[in-house]
Amino acid sequence: MAHESHHLKPGALEFDRETDSPSLLLGVWLVIVLMALASIGLSSLGLGKYALPVQLIIACIQAGLVAYYFMHLRQSDRVVILTALSSLFWMGILFVLVLADYLTRTRHVGW
């Protein structure tokens, strides 16, 4: 193989130097922490059958904030966003098919 030139192309070493603002990061942290404390506090209020959906919605919003701000999906390429959303899609397939099986079985007392 012929010896190749490894001279850099123009602009090869440029990269996005934009950084997160500290107040943004602190703000996101505070919101996630407050939601966690709210979730823990609410759970002992006896919401009954609404406790689980409320906890899951809070967890989804927290994870969304972590993904959007801390994991920088806000500034990411579309292919990265697609990959992140694909993981949710495949997880969805898992839950739909597994639950469709188990929740439609006739269950006997004592199983």
Add this chain to the structure above:
Amino acid sequence: MSAHTHSSVLKHHFDHLEQQHASERLGMWMFLATEVLFFSGLFGAYTVYRLYYPTEFEFASSKLNRVIATINTLFLITSSMTITFGIRAAKLGDRAGLIRYLVLTLLLGGAFMVMKGFEYNADFEERYVPGTLFRSEYNAAFEAVFPTSPLQPPLSKEQAKAYFEQDAQSAHPKHQHWAAELVLLNYGKSTKDPDYIDPGKVQLFLSFYYIMTGIHGIHILVGLGCIVWLIIEAARGAIPPENYSTVEVVSLYWHLVDGIWLFLMPLLYLAGAGWAGH
């Protein structure tokens, strides 16, 4: 053939640094998608059995330590913030700041594991572990109320309650609080009773608890190992601003492990918060 360019960061198979960074991010996100599926299997199984046996799962969950879970949640959320500040420091060329934030993240993650260690230790001391430990405690509490010998009469519900309360206040209690509560709740019920809290299914919850928090803990340890590696790299000057993406890909993994905990915590620890509790 020489394999290096004039930059120590830009690898020869990439044309531009931006391209390299984008590829690194995409590669890590693809790995994270597999990690999401990994944990989804566990969460899916948990969902099935929580829907099948809600009472047992709520009872079992109420006996876990919510205080430690809260503290651990705060540790992890804060560690996600500190590692993101680390990326910022790397981009700005602030090596001391980068190392500082990485060390903070390491300490917070380490504190999580230490708390988890105390938590598991307390669980083991209470015999709140599925299998022989659980069974022997439950049987001991059950036989205190319903002796196997036909010569000893069983205690009435009020007598049983008084007995367990006295035992709990004694210097060396013979019974665990959760075993006593389970025996009292099941008093007078047959195993076919819909209100019966099956100890086997309580142990099923505990199996999920130990496996899910254990595997999550292993993921935390792997993340801590990566952060130690980053600290070493940063200390020897191998993370100039051009190489901030090395910190970013580790942080993506770390945020995912934090994100998984955000779902793990309410499902395992808050399921039974409405009960009288620990």
